[in-house]
Structure formats: structure tokens, C-alpha cells
Amino acid sequence: MSITQQHALDTYRARRLGETPPPPPGTHDRQTARELRGYWQFRAVVTGRPAGGRVRRALGRLGRLGRPRPRSAC
Structure with missing residues (x-):
């Protein structure tokens, strides 16, 4: 069941029970x-x-930050 289908089912159940419907998916992300x-x-x-x-320190230790990217010859 997808998130959209679950939301539709929850909204239907809330409407039948007279409760407030749940917020749409992604509202509070x-x-x-x-x-x-x-x-x-x-x-x-x-x-x-x-x-x-x-994360920045870990990437720096790997040598991915602070160095310019090599340019392609194309």
C-alpha cells in the first residue's frame, strides 16, 4: 500500500468516525x-x-573537500 493510499484510507476512516483527518503526507517533513x-x-x-x-570533517579526511575538481579534457 502506498503512502497516498494509506492517507486516503485514514481520511475515509476519520470522516466516518467524525474525527479530524490526518495531515497530508510530507506536511511535517x-x-x-x-x-x-x-x-x-x-x-x-x-x-x-x-x-x-x-560529515564535512569526514569528507575532508577523505580528501573530497578543499580540492578543485579535475577538469575533463573534452
């Missing part, structure tokens, strides 16, 4: 992502690690 990022930063601080930049 940005808010959820921000809250997760905040939670990860909080957990990092509590455990004594730096609160941000882990």
Missing part, C-alpha cells in the same frame, strides 16, 4: 528533520563530542 538534527546535536554535546560538522 522539514520540521521533523530539524528536530532530528537538534536531537543529534544535543546527544553529541551530552556525550562530549563536537556538535556539528561531522
